[in-house]
Amino acid sequence: MKHTDEQCIEVAVSYFRDALIAIGRHSIKANEKHNGTDAPVEWARDKSKDHWGSWGRHLSALGTIDEETGSPHHVPWAWRTLAIVQLYLEANKKQQ
Numbered sequence: 001m002k003h004t005d006e007q008c009i010e011v012a013v014s015y016f017r018d019a020l021i022a023i024g025r026h027s028i029k030a031n032e033k034h035n036g037t038d039a040p041v042e043w044a045r046d047k048s049k050d051h052w053g054s055w056g057r058h059l060s061a062l063g064t065i066d067e068e069t070g071s072p073h074h075v076p077w078a079w080r081t082l083a084i085v086q087l088y089l090e091a092n093k094k095q096q
Helices: 005-035 051-060 074-091
Strands: none
Touching (some): 051 074
């Protein structure tokens, strides 16, 4: 059975609601850091490209708080994981 994108989003949100809210909050904090508090919330892809390096840094700090954002390192680690997956899928759209 093929599922629509909307159904897949609903499932992801139902499974990971609290985690996605935390990632959204982190995204807003990071956006303010990179773009200022008056800027629209968007992924400033050109300002932070070292996803694997940041992913590893947050992985090694799991269980502690990220001093820059006040979030548990699990949250920016998850954000970096999603960024890595998103970029992979974008680069490999022809294979999907």
